[in-house]
Amino acid sequence: MSGPGALYEEEVSSYWISGILGAVALLFLALEVQRSMMVPLSPPAGLFPGMFLLFLALALVFRRLTISITNEGVSVTYTLFRYDVAWDDIVDLAVDERSAFWYRGYGVRIARGGDGWVLVFSTIGPARVTLVLKERWFSHFVFSTRRPDEVVKLVRERMSKESE
Secondary structure: OOOOOOOEEEEEEOHHHHHHHHHHHHHHHHHHHHHHOOOOOOOOOOHHHHHHHHHHHHHHHOOEEEEEEOOOEEEEEEOOEEEEEEHHHEEEEEEEOOOHHHHOOOEEEEEEEOOEEEEEEEOOOOEEEEEEEOOOOEEEEEEEEOOHHHHHHHHHHHHHHHHO
16 A cells, blocks of 8 residues: 555654564573583573574564555554555544553554454554544554654545545
């Protein structure tokens, strides 16, 4: 859904999440170096390198969230994860005032809300926008943005054009 015809594009960097995951990856690398110097009572040989690679991959996966608003709808990509919403699937939207802890943290989350399932693409810091969806498996789609008021205004304008 993104490209030259985009009405709005934004990249939200997730340095905090990537930094934390990268630090954990380095911890496992250090543990592997220490393990390799130990006597036979050390953990299994592939454990720490495997954990290092896992957390390094996670740090890279969660480094960037991209929002694209086009003539077709809203598309949000969290590196490997992407969710597209067509204009006729959006019922309402608002700036999300909830704490990220309501969604049980940051990253890609699936939470149970009062009126259905909620898909969340959240980073540490920026505000979030909630799209209320109709006839979708998720009743709400929540994503982080540095300019929530601008996103809400643009989507409302586009929704009013679609309803005419």
